[in-house]
Amino acid sequence: MSLTWARNPERVRIEGATLVDPASGQQTDRSVLIDRGRVAALGAPADESPVDRVVSGHGCLLTPGLTDLYASLREPGDGQKGSMASEARAAARGGFTTVCTAPDSSPVNDSGAITSLIRDLAARHSPIQVLPLGAATRELAGERLSDMVGLTGSGCVALSNGGEPLANARVLRRCMAYARTFGITLMLQPENATLAAGGFAHDGRITARLGLVGVPEVAETAAVAEMVLLAEETGVRLHLSQLSTARGVAMLREARDRGLAVTGDVAIHHLCFTEEALGGFDSRFHLRPPLRSERDRQALLAGVNDGTLSAIVSQHQPHDDAAKRAPLAETAPGLSTIESVLSLGLERVAAGELEQSALIRALTVGPAAVLDLPEPALVEGAHADLCLFDPAAEWHPSADTLMSTGKNAPVMDRSLPGVVHQTWCGGHPVHSTGDNAGNGSGLT
Amino acid sequence: MTSLLPMDELLANLEDGVRRQYQQLDNPALVGIRTGGVWLANRLHERLGLSEPIGELDISFYRDDFSRLGLNPRVRPSSLPFETQGRNIVLVDDVIMSGRTIRAAMNELFDYGRPARIVLATLLDLGARELPVQPDIAGQSLTLPRDKRLKLRGPDPLRVEAVTLSDARGGESDQ
């Protein structure tokens, strides 16, 4: 695709959209002027400015561009699963303007050189902002610490160990202590490796019926307890990635109530699906952590609604067909979600399970706060990272329509609500359905 | 088209024919093809005052339309409570048309042992043969319009019912 970074972006007025304040959820109907990469004016001054183009936002909501704390963009690495260009474009289509790319690239992002490579790839191929997550341990093996200072110095915004556990509590404690020294945020997926060993589905009704090796709830809660205790002791800034259990959320809430600086997120699919999705051995729903019970799903939704969970992440893991075409246990875990996060969330809103304001918060200000990024807001002077979407319009994910190389999306056989009509990153249009593009008639 | 005889006369004709065979053949055994043939074999067993129990054949495993219809969901075990090797067999069925049922039944009979002779008795012979198989005894021979069939209902009372075919596919065989 052709990037337009070099050119001075056009002056655009978005008319008729309902603006959502991401922090409060408050809605106002105002025009927005985008000029020189920023929100230049709101309301009447925006209406009165001469522009190159007018975009109709009638029936649409306008929010800051969405932020994803965890997505595998597959570059450097496995070209058949996706590339920086394909996955960042898919993210823009999903309304995202900032995406943290997981350290599970190939090679693993465990050195400043790889981080620089990722940033270089992003600068050349990504229309949106890509923030690298560094590996907390070398090769994500969980044994030896990575060059944390080197990584953050090269641009990693936080360190994660991907979906891999640390070898033991001693390594975890040292990892936290070292990270604390340099004020580095650790984003860790809580999983007790020995309790989860060999498992690939929630240990419950479905594993009982299908004879699958289960990952018990306690594999997560034991790890949460251990991580929270060690974070408390070391003082590290800990973010719990992709919680999947009701008890895990309760433990996070309790830790936050005690005043600990610990945050957490949930992957979108854990808000939408349960263990039942594996009922017919559907390998798409082989996930880590696994989809759990309906009770867990409800508790995760409540955690987003009450703010215990700061962010909803895509945990985007595009795969080639072969990675999923095998008996369940031999398939690779992960879903291709980044284009559907907002839609799947809006579907939960429509079902009355998720508050719309909580959904938007968890995709904007929530994740930004985890990374200490400037708070996204629709105010004059803000970066024009914007997402204009029609919550009522529908689209039909399919192998032909998905932009991601990974066709392993959770919903493929029906339509989803919520079409992102336009995404701007730094004032540049990075995604457009073309439906709302004006033709310059707004020139006054 | 000649009209169908009353059941009494059909049964009497069948019984006469079978009785003659029983007089001529050495120690024959009576075998009915499920389900109509079994009803008739039971009736003959009673009227001829036979002591040896009848055999019952379920030809589901031998039908030549398995590849069109699949396996008959109501298959039940065949039962031949006597040795058939070298035996004379009187095989009874309700209706003969294509002859495919009889072929299947003879194939099955041979799997129990090689009979000395098989004599075929049917209540009705409706012609329209697709295989070179003829009954030795028939209660009545009739020719029907293409879309008509006759079916034996029973077991008590036994009666013949006319059926009009709606689906041409289902009417190609009398199995």
Place this chain on the structure above:
Amino acid sequence: MSVVEDPARSIQLTDDGDLRHFLTLDGLDRTMLTRILDTADSFIEVGARRIKNVPLLRGSTVVNLFFESSTRTRSTFELAAKRLSADVLNLDIGTSATAKGESLSDTLLNLEAMASDMFVVRHSRSGAAHFIASQVTPGVAIINAGDGRHSHPTQAMLDMLTIRQHKGGFEGLKVAIVGDILHSRVARAQIRALNTLGVEEVRVIAPDTLLPTDVESLGCRVDDSMQSGLADVDVIIMLRLQRERMEGALLPSEREFYRVYGLSNEKLAWAHPEAIVMHPGPINRGVEIESAVADGPQSVILDQVTNGIAIRMAVMSMAMGGQRATAWNRTGEGSS
């Protein structure tokens, strides 16, 4: 919430509700299970004839695709297929293809080139038979001969046939399944079959380490002790204990297992006096069961072997029939 429908039913049944694959007992109702048992009864009669073959699968090729070797199970499938007059090809690819790194889908592609009509599949992974059924060309029937811990539906059905022969039916029966439920595809299939066929109660007797989480959701009651678990039961099913269970800290020793759960005449006396004793084999004498019980008057273990052939003939002919009828209805042509 978004419901993802369990496709077990749709994948193994035709539009008319007939079998076209036989992967699991999930989604099969009592009518279907009874039809399988009834059909098997007819095949038992065939087995008593001078010529034990019927022509149902004449001209069809059945491939025994065993990724996990099991001479016993493979032999009964082979004999069943031959009695249906099919051509049989045995492929033990447990060690060859996968060891060479060939993926299961590639192996399948190669085998399909042989124009097979049916694959009898055994694989160490749960869901392998489902996976293969989802990959093969329409018209090819898949029979699950055991997939991981998931299901071994023909074994369960031959057990049901054995129970029906000895108990006349299923109503009012109390059945105890003893041993390693967690790793047992046989037990999962049995519990499902017994519930579908309407027994009064299924009890599982095992230490917690050998029970799946939420085992009750399968439709059974957990009993910690043999004495209470066997009380008044009509059927006792002993499961085979794999020796490697000692390594994973699931059990202390075979000796202790036998002491607590091994079926001796003494423990058998706790059951109903006419209780039958079953075992899917092969038996570890002195580990799950005492020889005197395995060979005793209440044991029906040898009947299970005989019934195995008839059940496999039944599901193979039913599934092949479903595939053929579907193809006939689709194209309006047959190969008869």
